Amino acid sequence: MTFNDVPIIEMLSAMDDAALDGLPFGVVGLDGENMVEFYNAHEERYSGLPRGIVVGRHFFSDVAPCMNNYMVAERLEEASLDVTLPYVLTFRMRPTPVRLRLLRASEAPRRWVLVARA
Amino acid sequence: MEAEPDLAAEHASLLQFLYICPHGLAQFDRSGAISMLNPAFACLAMPLLPPGETFGNLIDLLRPCLPELPSLLEGSAAHGTLCDGMRVHLGPAAPGQDPRVLSLTVVRMDKDRHMAVLSDLTRQVAQERRLKENEAWFAALVQGADDYAILDVDGGGRVCDWNVSGERLFGYAAAEVVGKHASEVVTSGKPDAAAFGDRLQEASRDGWHLDEGWRRRADGGRFWGTCMVLPIGIAVEGARISSRRYLMVVRDITQRRHSAEELRRVLTADHLTGVLNRRCFLERAERELLRQVRHGGRCCIAMVDVDHFKAVNDTYGHAAGDAALRAIAEVLQTETHEDDLVGRLGGEEFAVMMPATTPELAEQVAERLRAGVAALRLEHEGQPVLLTASIGIAEGGTADLKQLLVDADAALYDAKHSGRDRVCRSGRAPLAIKPAKPPAVAIAVV
Numbered sequence: 001m002t003f004n005d006v007p008i009i010e011m012l013s014a015m016d017d018a019a020l021d022g023l024p025f026g027v028v029g030l031d032g033e034n035m036v037e038f039y040n041a042h043e044e045r046y047s048g049l050p051r052g053i054v055v056g057r058h059f060f061s062d063v064a065p066c067m068n069n070y071m072v073a074e075r076l077e078e079a080s081l082d083v084t085l086p087y088v089l090t091f092r093m094r095p096t097p098v099r100l101r102l103l104r105a106s107e108a109p110r111r112w113v114l115v116a117r118a
Numbered sequence: 119m120e121a122e123p124d125l126a127a128e129h130a131s132l133l134q135f136l137y138i139c140p141h142g143l144a145q146f147d148r149s150g151a152i153s154m155l156n157p158a159f160a161c162l163a164m165p166l167l168p169p170g171e172t173f174g175n176l177i178d179l180l181r182p183c184l185p186e187l188p189s190l191l192e193g194s195a196a197h198g199t200l201c202d203g204m205r206v207h208l209g210p211a212a213p214g215q216d217p218r219v220l221s222l223t224v225v226r227m228d229k230d231r232h233m234a235v236l237s238d239l240t241r242q243v244a245q246e247r248r249l250k251e252n253e254a255w256f257a258a259l260v261q262g263a264d265d266y267a268i269l270d271v272d273g274g275g276r277v278c279d280w281n282v283s284g285e286r287l288f289g290y291a292a293a294e295v296v297g298k299h300a301s302e303v304v305t306s307g308k309p310d311a312a313a314f315g316d317r318l319q320e321a322s323r324d325g326w327h328l329d330e331g332w333r334r335r336a337d338g339g340r341f342w343g344t345c346m347v348l349p350i351g352i353a354v355e356g357a358r359i360s361s362r363r364y365l366m367v368v369r370d371i372t373q374r375r376h377s378a379e380e381l382r383r384v385l386t387a388d389h390l391t392g393v394l395n396r397r398c399f400l401e402r403a404e405r406e407l408l409r410q411v412r413h414g415g416r417c418c419i420a421m422v423d424v425d426h427f428k429a430v431n432d433t434y435g436h437a438a439g440d441a442a443l444r445a446i447a448e449v450l451q452t453e454t455h456e457d458d459l460v461g462r463l464g465g466e467e468f469a470v471m472m473p474a475t476t477p478e479l480a481e482q483v484a485e486r487l488r489a490g491v492a493a494l495r496l497e498h499e500g501q502p503v504l505l506t507a508s509i510g511i512a513e514g515g516t517a518d519l520k521q522l523l524v525d526a527d528a529a530l531y532d533a534k535h536s537g538r539d540r541v542c543r544s545g546r547a548p549l550a551i552k553p554a555k556p557p558a559v560a561i562a563v564v
Contacts, residue, residue: 048133050126065138066157088164088172093136093154095173 003116008082009105012112025116032109034059034076043115046091059113066090072100072113080106086118142236148191148229150177162220162236165208176234180222183207190224191232200224200232205239213518214408216244248324265370270350271300273362275314287370289336304345304368306334312413318364321347333368342372388462390440391447399461403471404519406459410473411517418480420470420511421526422450422487425538427466430503438498442505449490454483469526477513477543484509484541492539506539513544 001011003025012020012027020027021041029038036059039051049063060068066089067073075083081104089096096117103112136143142159146152152173159173166179173179177187184206193200204222211217219242223235267287270279276299280292288295288303295303301314321327327347332340346367353361386398394402403419410417424430424446431439443466450460450468459471470487472480488509496503510530514522525544533542 047137049130049137053130053134062138064157066161069161086170088160088167090137090155090157090160092133093156095152095155095160097172 003099003101003114004084008101008114009103009112012103013108013110025114028059028113028115030059030076030111030113034073034111036063037110046096046115046117048092064089067100067113072102075102076104076111076113078104080104081111089115142234144173144176144234144236146176146232146234148232150175150187150191152176159234159236162238165218180206183209184222195226197226197228200226205243210520213516213520216240219243245324267368269300269304269366269368271318271364271366273318273364275300275311275318277303278363287335287341287368288333294336300366304333304366306332306340313409316409317347318349318362321364322349322362325349330371333370341370343368343370345369388447391444391462393447393451393468394459394461396461396463399459399463399469399471400519402459403461403469406471406473407514407519407522408517411514415474416476417514417522418472418475418477418511419514419522419526420472420480420484420487420509421463421523421530422446422468422470422491422507422509423530423534424466424491425506425508425534430505434498434501434503438496438503441498442494442496442503445494445496446491446505446507449494450487453486453490469523477511480511480513481541481543484511488539488541508533508538509541511541511543 001015001023005011017038017040020038023040023042026043026046027038027040028036028043031037036055036057039049039054044051054063057063060073067087071085071087075081081102084099084101087098087100089098099116099118101112101114101116103114104110136156139156139158142156142162144152144155144159152175155173163173163179166182167173177191180187184204190200201222201224206220206222208218208220217240219239221237221239225233225235227233265287267284268281269277269284272278276297277295278297280290280295284295285291290303299309299311299314301309301311305314317327317329325348328344330342330344333343333345334340346369348365348367350363350365352363383392386394388395393399407417409415424442427439427442430442443462447460447462447468450470454460454470455472457473459469461469461471463469470483472483475483488507491505491507494505496505508530510526510528510533512522512525512529514525529542529544533540536542
């Protein structure tokens with residue numbers, strides 16, 4: 001499975017944690033309040049944050065404040081969403097060009113943020 | 119024996135600490151190359167980042183707004199603070215927002231390692247600006263007054279408490295004014311409840327609001343007075359503010375009006391022509407535009423540029439050029455409405471902001487201005503000096519002053535390039551800021 005696959009939300013929802021951990025890009029699952037429900041191994045490695053201190057926290061205020069703006073956080077309020085955009089993150093304080101893919105299916109409150117290094 | 123530290127857990131905590139730090143931190147070398155930066159730094163500096171690029175070099179990144187950074191770094195100090203709280207202005211503000219200002223501190227750790235700390239000063243700078251504008255008025259307030267009145271108004275602007283001071287200054291008994299809207303009692307001219315509401319909101323936000331103007335007395339007489347509005351007492355029910363009260367202090371400063379006016383003139387006027395200076399015009403135009411948009415009104419701007427001004431200066435000298443500008447400024451002030459703003463934007467460029475004006479009316483006004491300038495009979499050493507002006511007008515439907523000025527400027531360009539000494543109106547078709555060649559049609563009809 002790749003970053004650009006479709007239908008991606010169905011594919012992600014069908015995978016178990018171990019499978020999501022095996023993906024070659026970051027996968028963050030948030031609930032309807034933007035609290036972190038899932039944080040895969042790839043994202044742990046790149047951010048340097050073990051999932052234990054991230055799951056259950058508010059993603060945009062406690063974990064990734066640099067995404068708390070109209071480009072990312074506000075977009076995730078759109079009911080049905082599949083958009084990919086270039087971004088620069090500061091993983092472990094290094095400027096890292098990435099592509100973010102923001103996903104939301106209208107039936108479920110769960111939203112996804114996928115992170116692939118550009 | 120001490121337990122071994124859990125380095126992995128500590129490492130994660132340290133990373134998290136830096137990730138959520140609300141101030142920007144970055145490390146860079148002598149050439150400006152960035153080796154480390156935290157998310158807050160990336161966020162604050164993001165508006166400066168050209169699309170498709172990443173945060174590679176701090177000197178390049180800050181060059182548009184801090185070109186002196188390289189010379190700061192060239193300083194010979196082996197270590198220590200190279201700059202502390204230096205203000206970095208990111209550029210013109212987006213419509214309806216305060217201009218973004220950052221604070222930069224640079225510390226040299228050794229000749230190849232520098233730390234930059236970046237903080238957001240936007241709100242603080244906006245507050246300072248508001249305070250400075252009123253300092254001159256405070257001086258008039260503090261210097262004493264002939265008489266004063268203190269009254270209370272509620273959140274809707276209605277007078278709820280009136281005492282002997284009000285009776286003495288205004289000549290109204292309490293029964294006549296309690297329950298009436300303050301804009302009918304305290305201000306002269308047309309009572310503008312909406313404008314008064316704006317002042318109450320500003321007072322809530324800034325802690326006070328101060329203005330000056332003519333006030334009317336019960337016997338028909340008037341006086342020049344300051345009026346200070348202070349929020350006092352908020353009643354809260356649950357999570358909602360259920361009622362507000364404001365204290366208003368009106369002071370009669372008719373005697374001191376002249377010196378207060380002088381002070382204000384010095385701060386806001388262009389020294390040569392007496393119209394608003396550029397900064398003051400832009401600030402007031404932005405405020406007025408926002409107000410009009412909020413209340414559903416239309417604003418128009420006219421850009422007035424003197425034709426062949428360089429030739430006037432070259433032929434008749436700078437003294438004649440100055441006299442010409444003064445005469446033109448006078449035409450602009452006499453032929454425009456009291457509520458219009460007239461400002462000098464540049465050497466020979468003026469602007470007129472007409473609030474609550476349709477484009478058709480603005481065009482009529484602009485034609486009066488054009489005719490007024492063309493009719494000027496100036497002389498220099500017995501020789502007649504002929505002057506004309508080109509005028510571009512545009513209508514603003516949104517709170518975007520920058521766009522309105524761009525549109526008016528484009529219309530001015532049309533006027534210049536279709537013969538000068540004329541008025542052109544901006545069309546709806548998007549025009550480049552400075553088109554490479556003039557458009558085929560001189561006047562675009564809206």
